[in-house]
Amino acid sequence: xxxxxxxxxxxxxxxxxxxxxxxxxxxxxxxxxxxxxxxxxxxxxxxxxxxxxxxxxxxxxxxxxxxxxxxxxxxxxxxxxxxxxxxxxxxxxxxxxxxxxxxxxx
Amino acid sequence: xxxxxxxxxxxxxxxxxxxxxxxxxxxxxxxxxxxxxxxxxxxxxxxxxxxxxxxxxxxxxxxxxxxxxxxxxxxxxxxxxxxxxxxxxxxxxxxxxxxxxxxxxx
DNA sequence: TGTAATACATCATATCACGAAGTATGCCGT
DNA sequence: ACGGCATACTTCGTGATATGATGTATTACA
Numbered sequence: 001x002x003x004x005x006x007x008x009x010x011x012x013x014x015x016x017x018x019x020x021x022x023x024x025x026x027x028x029x030x031x032x033x034x035x036x037x038x039x040x041x042x043x044x045x046x047x048x049x050x051x052x053x054x055x056x057x058x059x060x061x062x063x064x065x066x067x068x069x070x071x072x073x074x075x076x077x078x079x080x081x082x083x084x085x086x087x088x089x090x091x092x093x094x095x096x097x098x099x100x101x102x103x104x105x106x
Numbered sequence: 107x108x109x110x111x112x113x114x115x116x117x118x119x120x121x122x123x124x125x126x127x128x129x130x131x132x133x134x135x136x137x138x139x140x141x142x143x144x145x146x147x148x149x150x151x152x153x154x155x156x157x158x159x160x161x162x163x164x165x166x167x168x169x170x171x172x173x174x175x176x177x178x179x180x181x182x183x184x185x186x187x188x189x190x191x192x193x194x195x196x197x198x199x200x201x202x203x204x205x206x207x208x209x210x211x212x
Numbered sequence: 213t214g215t216a217a218t219a220c221a222t223c224a225t226a227t228c229a230c231g232a233a234g235t236a237t238g239c240c241g242t
Numbered sequence: 243a244c245g246g247c248a249t250a251c252t253t254c255g256t257g258a259t260a261t262g263a264t265g266t267a268t269t270a271c272a
Contacts, residue, residue, distance in 0.1 A: 005114025173268095241245095
């Protein structure tokens with residue numbers, strides 16, 4: 001998928017993959033793989049961003065002697081998903097504009 | 107609309123607004139306004155980018171003593187629109203993932 | 213005369229996805 | 243025991259790019 005297009009979808013995708021239950025970086029990447037591939041550096045950057053904008057909270061848990069950072073979605077995070085649903089209407093209208101064969105003459 | 111989301115749609119939108127007939131910067135902005143707003147500096151940057159990647163060709167025409175740069179879409183430009191239609195399927199699948207209430211458990 | 217619209221250009225800035233590289237631990241086969 | 247792979251997270255540099263600010267120049271109109 002086009003990298004520019006990804007940019008607008010990545011944040012919401014990450015939020016969506018956490019909404020069903022707390023999750024951690026490595027797992028998020030695997031869960032999202034069927035829908036969108038992303039590198040680790042990208043994901044951890046996004047998680048940090050979402051955390052500092054209060055869409056996620058984080059809790060470090062020890063698991064098999066290793067540390068895992070579990071992320072939990074907040075009200076703002078859920079709201080971000082709702083906002084995306086609203087934006088979706090605009091996206092669809094743009095899609096229609098782009099796919100209309102006679103555009104430019106209306 | 108979220109700026110990150112715009113990034114992936116701007117190029118195709120500009121191409122789409124030209125596909126129906128050659129157009130120029132100032133007019134493109136007005137044509138696109140109902141679907142997406144963009145500043146002049148953004149548009150001219152995009153036009154230059156699309157031109158240097160051979161998706162558009164440009165022809166300078168004098169109009170009322172002023173110069174206008176008319177842009178014409180090329181085969182690559184049309185192909186870019188077709189590619190977007192393919193990408194649309196992925197976008198819809200992501201949309202479904204994001205809006206599915208029980209995501210994370212499937 | 214002045215102000216808005218038309219039309220295009222350039223520059224600096226901020227955001228951001230990503231590859232590369234690093235740090236650590238656990239697991240498994242030989 | 244050792245090597246290699248998976249797990250798990252971090253940091254850094256780079257390139258792409260949308261945008262505001264600013265500039266240039268002409269036409270239209272009050």
